[in-house]
Amino acid sequence: MHDDRQLIEGRLARTLQRVEDAVWSDPEPVDLGRWDAPGEPVPVAEGLAADHAPCAVGDLWGPPWGTAWFRVRGSVPERFAGRVVDLRLDLGFDPERTGFHAEGLVYRSDGSVVKGLHPRTQWVRVTDAAAGGEAVDLHVEAASNPLLLGGGGFDFRPSPMGDPDTAPRDPLYRVARAELAVFETEVWELQQDLEVLGQLAAELPLEDARRWELLRALDRAMDRLDVADLAGTAAAARAELGPALAAPARASAHRVSAVGHAHIDSAWLWPTRETVRKVARTCANVTSLMDDHPELVFAMSSAQQFAWVREHRPEVWERVVERVREGRFVPVGGMWVESDTNMPGGEALVRQLTHGKRFFLDAFGIETREVWLPDSFGYTAALPQLVALSGSRWFLTQKISWNTTNRFPHHTFRWEGLDGSRVLTHFPSADTYGSEVSGAEVAHAARNFLDKGAANRSMLPFGWGDGGGGPTREMLARAARLRDLDGSARVEVERPDTFFEQAEAEYPEAPVWVGELYLEMHRGTYTSQARTKQGNRRSEHLLREAELWAATASVRVGSEYPYERLDRLWKTVLLNQFHDILPGSSIGWVHRQAVEEYAAVAAELEELIAAAQAALAGDGEADVVFNAAPHARGGAPAMGADAPAADDAAVTVTADGDGWVLDNGLVRARVDADGLLTSVVDAASGREALAPGSRGNRLQLHPDTPVRFDAWDVDAYYRNTVTDLDGLGDGGSVVVVDGGLRVVRTMGRSRVEQLLTLPVGEARVDVATDVDWQERETLLKAAFDLDVATERAACEVQFGHVHRPTHTNTSWDAARFEVCAHRWVHVGEPGFGAAVANDSTYGHDVTRADRAGGGTSTVVRLSLLRAPQSPDPVADLGRHRMTYALVPGAGVLDAVREGYRLNLPLRRARGAGAPVEPLVGLDRDGVVVEAVKLADDGSGDVVVRLYEALGARVAARLDVGFDHTSVAVTDLLERPADDTDGVTADEGGVELALRPFQVLTLRIGRG
Structure with a gap:
């Protein structure tokens, strides 16, 4: 019998070659x-x-x-x-x-x-x-x-x-x-019959009688074929297969919701100009296929891609609109692009959702209900709350199946985010978002599904992506034959919302996963293409400033608010947050273009900011200082402008043996002859921040040669080899400059110049770094060994922070050997802590170290630069400028404040010198105003978005500093929200009761 099976399978493979040639x-x-x-x-x-x-x-x-x-x-x-x-x-x-x-x-x-x-x-x-x-x-x-x-x-x-x-x-x-x-239609139909039954037979256990039933039917069908007249004998062969194809599926068969799809990277191994054409080709292909196949349902994400079709291929757009109205071409995802979710800031993720959902509402009248991110490289714990606040209900991804260490334990579950919000989430158990609807894929979906017994359905996105044209008639033929076929899962072509509604009803008590969905792969994307990441960070903060000052100028002095320009600039930034642009995993052309676009965005935003500030400052020759950061040290949050305060404090730099001492009254730092920190003392507590015997701001080099994905990965073995740059190298020096020390260090073919300063009135050590980077396949890190014993580090993410272990007790802990953090990482023990802040870095690692004298210390390292060879062979070569800082004696609130201040420096403008009162103010530290803008609908209403930043349940008051007629809680799209608990408006402002990490959007009608 075993020999019969091999003979039939071999005969089938040869016959399929002949049949394909005769189509x-x-x-x-x-x-x-x-x-x-x-x-x-x-x-x-x-x-x-x-x-x-x-x-x-x-x-x-x-x-x-x-x-x-x-x-x-x-x-x-x-x-x-x-x-x-x-x-x-x-x-x-x-x-x-x-x-x-x-x-x-x-x-x-x-x-x-x-x-x-x-x-x-x-x-x-x-x-x-x-x-x-x-x-x-x-x-x-x-x-x-x-x-x-x-x-x-x-x-x-x-x-x-x-x-x-x-x-x-x-x-x-x-x-x-x-x-x-x-x-030859009949020959083509025979090809589909043979492929489906052959693939199904190959997936069934050898002892399953159904497998042998299929093999015998295939053998009989091939007996009826005349290889010299395949067209003339195809019908007879198909008749032999009819009974096998007619046998219904078993009652317990897994149910597969097949959704036509074509995952198209908005840039990757091609520039965005080519994506415009890839999307048009795919849409043309899909709408053409729909003419002959009314059963086809096709889901397409990314509002940007729809917008490209509308702008560049109006004749294709008309066909798309027609099919959308029929409910067969389904917009999904609710985002402007399928963005990375690790590195975009909180407000940027909000705008991904608001720009995406608003496009679909305006273009089609459709409220998308799912966030569709099959291929992004891990998912922030902030996302469930934002999904819910955008008016969506479901989340889909597949990428976590790429984990290299731990298998994720569910395919359908409720994902709980930072604030406790939960969203029904699904991972397609076929482990692909571009299925061919093959027997192997369908069988794998059924076998692999991890929630058996409680749930019995999974989604199968099918179609060639990245410009491959999407679904094919062959895929639809296979789906039709597998709709109700003995030995197979049941396959039904249907809309994604149909799947989610059924999954929701079937599995109301789906298990809960709390926190981020960390991808145990592609950790190098937090660092690759540093200029792209720096452009993103800078753009986000410039957009914050532009909206804040433009809104303030509109309310205070009647200036025109630049709606259209801000909308356009946001969309440029959102496009470049696509999950192969911002992560640094595209070809060089893409990143060169991104850097050029960021420069243009920055220039235009600086112009908008300057114009708004000039209008607010008025006429005169006095200085007015503008502060867009949400916290003033030691006081309530402030985002306004005032005359500059007198600087009574001073920074001293004095020689001390073989080194120097920098002191600003809040921090006292010692720097040795090699330009490294040997002591950083917090004046308030008297505590030393650096571990005994260690030196801070140590630059370290690692060989960086991942096994497969250069730009994507840093593999764990990189840590086995490290070169500490303890000396200055040839031509290096340490020179006293005004208010600090300039340290020049050479390494290999590269040169690093760092300016170490203590900002006046700030309890931190700033390290402004200028690198001429000429290394290849090398990872550059900056390390601080901190005299803090802790089992976890707080890492800033969007609208809050997550705690990650510093130990490797479990395989899940060990797999997080490189993590993404935004403006700061904080480590602390009762009574003392320290933070490391940055203005453009995302990759970090935090580990435990043996402490001289006993106990453990905590090493915080920033990943500054990489040098991957593909897909861009010259990635990261050249000049880079970045700043990071050590904040001794810091709590999490201090980390939040200093992270913002490092990214939002004060601005000075000439004017009358009169203060500009903030539009809103808060009386509670730890509640952060993230955005102040005018409403998108042009009404002139002021929109304020704030969040609780410390993970605490708090009461706070928002004072409204302008005449207003109403205050309403809204969703992210600035529509009235269903849930208004904890918000009470009165004549002068709003009383707030916030849960940990809650994001709240308020719309304030102007009087």
């Missing part, structure tokens, strides 16, 4: 012409009207990042009368690299779109019933995107192809086929 018959060549667009893509009308040179099968075409316009002309032969006819075009496609190289979009001569052309859809339907003599006149806009993947799977190698400035100009592709052919 099209009787080819007839067509005439080809080609025009190569110079430089960047051209408008459609220009491509259609171009002078096409003769072209033939076998011709080379397409340099990297080029565009060729093919003209296809022919006539359906008379002998095809009554037959189904397709145009077959193979531009040099590799079906194993679908979505990663050449693609095309087919147009009629009048400019209307037909469909996408991809490695898995190399055909265009000409007619379902030929009369003979029909003219074929089509055009293909073909993109010659370079293949940046190496061998099998995601094999990334350094390549010059990722930037047009370094890519060679030789053609990459060769035209392999251009012909009309008869589509």
Whole structure:
């Protein structure tokens, strides 16, 4: 029997090859012409009207990042009368690299779109019933995107192809086929029957009688086939398979909700300009497929991608709108892009949701109810609250299945965030968001599902992504055959909200997972492409300032609020938070463009800020100091402007033996001849912050050679080898400058210049760092060994902080050897703590160390720079400027304050010198105002977003400093909220009762 099985399976594989070759018959060549667009893509009308040179099968075409316009002309032969006819075009496609190289979009001569052309859809339907003599006149806009993947799977190698400035100009592709052919419908149907039953049989246990039933049926069907006349005998073979295909699924069969999908990275191994075209091709392909397959339901995320189609391909947009109205083309996700969620700030995540959901409401009248992030690299604990506050109910991802150490214990669960909000969450148990609906994938979904017994359904997003064209007719054929088939899970093509509603009803007491969804992989994304990360951080804080001062100027002096400019600038920043841009995992072209865009954003925001502040400051020659940070030291939160205070304090720098002492009355720091901190004493407590015998601000180098994913990963073994930069190196020096010390240190081919200062009136040591970074495959860290014994570190995330262990008691703890934090990390013990703050760094590690004299200390390290080789072979080379700071004697409140202050320095403007009162004020430390802006609807209402930052239940009062008529609690989209508990408005302001880490949005109507 075992030999029979192997013989039948081998026979099936050979037969499927023959059947696939016979799906099209009787080819007839067509005439080809080609025009190569110079430089960047051209408008459609220009491509259609171009002078096409003769072209033939076998011709080379397409340099990297080029565009060729093919003209296809022919006539359906008379002998095809009554037959189904397709145009077959193979531009040099590799079906194993679908979505990663050449693609095309087919147009009629009048400019209307037909469909996408991809490695898995190399055909265009000409007619379902030929009369003979029909003219074929089509055009293909073909993109010659370079293949940046190496061998099998995601094999990334350094390549010059990722930037047009370094890519060679030789053609990459060769035209392999251009012909009309008869589509043999019955042969194609047989192919689907054979594949589905063969794949199902292969997944069933050897002892399962159903497996042998399928194998015998396949064997009988193949007996009925004549290899010399496959078209003529396909029907007979299919008849043999009919009973096997008709057997219904078992009552206990797992239920799979199959959702058409095409995950398209908004930038990655291609720039955003190419994503615009990838999305148009996929949408054209999907809407075309829907014409013939009414059962198809397709879900597409990212409002930005919809907006691109509307702007650049209006003819495709019209088709999308029509299908959305039918309920078959389903907007999902509710975000502007599928963003990273580790590094965007809290307000940026809010805007991802508000801009995304508002687009879908405005364009389609649809309230999206799920957040759809299958491929982001871990998920912040702040997200469940924001999902709920945006009016959404569900969350979907698949990426956590990539964990390399611990298997996540659920596929459907309730995810609890920082504030206690819970959102129903699902991980597709097929472990893919781009399924082919293969027997192996469906069987894996059923076997792998971890919530058996309590729940019995999972989602299966299917379709070729990244420009691969989305679902195919073959996938739909497999889904139809697996809808109710013995031995298989039941597969139903349906909307994602249908799945979530069923899962919610089926599993009301789903288990709860508390805290972040940490991805045990891709930890290098917290550090790669430092300029991109710095641009994001700076943009977020400039946007905060621009909105604050523009709103203040509008209320105080009647200035016009720049709605449209702020909206546009936010969308640029949100796009660059996509999960392969901000994490640093795209080609060099993408990051060069991002840095240019950040520079333009910064310039425009500085202009907006200056204009608002000038209006507020008035006329005069006196200085007015503007403070956008939420906390003033030792006082209530303040975001206003006043005349500068007199500086009575001073910073002294004195020589002390072989080193120097810096003192500002709040901190006393000693620096040795190597430019390293040997002591940092908090004057208030008298405590030393550094562990005995240690030196602070030690720069350390690690070899950084991850096994697979250069830009994505830092693998745990990097810690096995470390080089401490204790000396200054050749040409290094320590020089006293005004208020501090300038330390110059060389290492390898690189140079680091650091300015160590104690800001006047601030209890912190600032380290302004300028690096000329020329190392490769090297990780640069800055280390502080702190005299604090603690089992956990507080790391800032959006709208609060999470505690992460400093030990490795469990495999879950050990896997967090590199973590993401925003503006600060705090470690403390009863009575004393310290914080390390930064202005542009996200990667950190916090560990325990043996302390000289006994006990343990805590080492906090910032990951400053990496140097991965792919997909950008020159990532991070060049100059970098960043600042980080040590805050001794700090509690969490101090860490919050200093994190903001480091990122929001005071501004000075010339004016009348009169104070500018804040629009709002708070009487409680630990409650932070995150945003002050005017309402998005143009009403002039003031919107204030605040949060509780310490993890405490508190009462606070928000004073409103302008005439107002109403105060309303809203959701993130500034609509009235259902839950208004804990908020009581009176004539002068609002009494607040906040739970730990609660985010609250208030809309204040102006009088």
